[in-house]
Amino acid sequence: MSFSQSFTSSPLSLTPQRRKSKFTFKHLSQLAASSTACPLRVIAHIDLDAFYAQCEMVRLGLPEDQPLAVQQWQGLIAINYPARKFGLNRHITITEAQKLCPKLICQHVATWKEGDEKWAYNEDAFKEMATRKVSLDPYRTESRKILALVKETLPAVPLQKVEKASIDEVFVDLSAQIHSILLKRYPELDGPPPYDDPTENLPRPSNTALNWDTDALVDLDASETEDDDPDWDDITMLIGSEIVRSVRLAVREKLKYTCSAGVAKNKMLAKLGSGHKKPNAQTIIRNRAVQQFMSGFKFTKIRNLGGKLGDQVVAAFNTDTVQELLEVPLEQLKKRMGDDTGGWLYNVIRGEDYSEVNPRTEIKSMLSAKSFRPTINEFEVGVRWLRIFVADIFSRLVEEGVLENKRRPKTINLHHRQVMQTRSKQAPIPQGKAMSEEMLFELSKTLLAQVVVDGKAWPCANLSLSVGGFEDGITGNKGIGGFLVRGEEAKAMLSNSSEVDYHGAEPPEKRRKIDDGGSNKFLLAREESSRGDSEQEFVGDLGVIEPHVDDPSIPPPSGQRSPPTVDDSENVAAATGLPRSLGIEEVTPLHSAKPNTTLLDQQSIETYLCKRCDAHVPVTEQSEHEDYHFAKDLQNEDRNSSTALRATQSTARPAPPRRGRGRGRPPGSGMVRAEKGQKRLAFG
């Protein structure tokens, strides 16, 4: 390993009160398996500092102390740290900002305009809000580079677990990697002496003082002192901080970006930690510091409690602090919030979070959107924006490798917002055909026509087009082990070259997805695997680090239990020995994939071309479409007759008769998210 050892042999000899560690050999194998129940687990959250602003700094090659803000129309969406010293924040106007900081550079984001083949940086884009749309592409590109470097810096796949959490954040489960390092550094841990007894406690770590280097260490809980013997969880945490420091260094040196990080036993704490000290710092929350760290927070800062749920908790218990909520008994939490949410809440404010790091770094959907100020009022105008959205999305699809058939979205989705109402329409993207910009455009027009047809659509305040349901394609090079098996590779080549058309049948060799397996879910404290075999039971052996709740903790919203994690510690252990560069080395495409050519014999949706709006409308909806134009004409007459009237009408007019789906519950009704068995809260 390249990072430096953080241990110095101890001059002070501590009294070895306990010969044994709190932790067992079982915990060690859980560590290898990245089990969410492992008390030695180490998770990192890495967060780029003022990311968009840093992107612009790097792109423009500005000196590091240059104050800079990223501008979007009349607002600022990111402010770098040099600028923050002047008291700038995100809710400030540009003129205020420039008054506070005369040297501030306000760099407008890149934009698309109609007819463009690509986004561009444009000096006075902000004057053209009505005709341009923002592009965040430059930031996605940088994000990809950084993510790739992070992955490169970490060991290859079996040991690597990286979750892209947003454009500027990742979670990393360091457990498996740390396990392998642990065995190398402490050979005494390698292989449990009593092979038949995983409950045997580990030997105490050798007597060393831990060198925490420049990391920000969180103050310890009241019951702990720095003089206490370190145990293995301190060691794993320290190794985690070394790894994270080396990752941050690489990002800094090679790509010029600074980031902040949190290292802790779970995602929630890691995330709180990364925000603890910024910029360009990392914070370690040792297990013995968790209570102290948590008690200082408002619980609304905790992931999932920042929104309506958090508000409800505040309302129910009349406090927003972790400290005070800790006094509320479990039963009360359950009574007021429901069993699942209450149980989850009880745990989370005690620093327990069993959610998994979801090893996913690719996006699942992409969206292009625009808010209209002023609103737009005609189908034709909407269609012009659709063309821009499609250009945007298509170019991003190309980057995703859609033309090479690496991945491909299954559905296309249009969201439409009127003043109050928001409606969306979705359609499958015909498979078996080559993806094309034109096809997406036609689909999107059809969707807009549908929206327009089935209810009042104007004035429209927002449109967004997205594609999603990405599926791995035929030439995918991201098999389970990061490679294709030989036989499969040949098949892949064959099927790729022959312009696949499955005619609805099961595609051959359906790509195994890197199973998200319920993903993000908040795992249980204990997994009572219904068949109570010993294959995988968890902590609690010695009452150490025991989950606090007597019953499963589930997510705030909608619990969905992940299945007990498979114990592949053997595989991992086997893997750790090897040098192993058998990862996801990007295999170059099998052949210089000329984009698929369109098949002519494809059965396509029968449409007619509306001469009034150029939309291809399914014949089955022709009459409705004509109705739409009829309604629109009436509307226009209406508008022309009195502008003043319209202004009042827009709020005073009774709700249109709703066809299709109604909107869920009334907003603000104080309902906890639709959750099975969830009760309505009393306070509303």
Next chain:
DNA sequence: CGACCCCCG
């Protein structure tokens, strides 16, 4: 599945 909702930065 399609439509809608919630949470996050």
Next chain:
DNA sequence: GACGGGGGTCG
């Protein structure tokens, strides 16, 4: 507030 992404439920 604008834009872009994640997750989930319900019928």
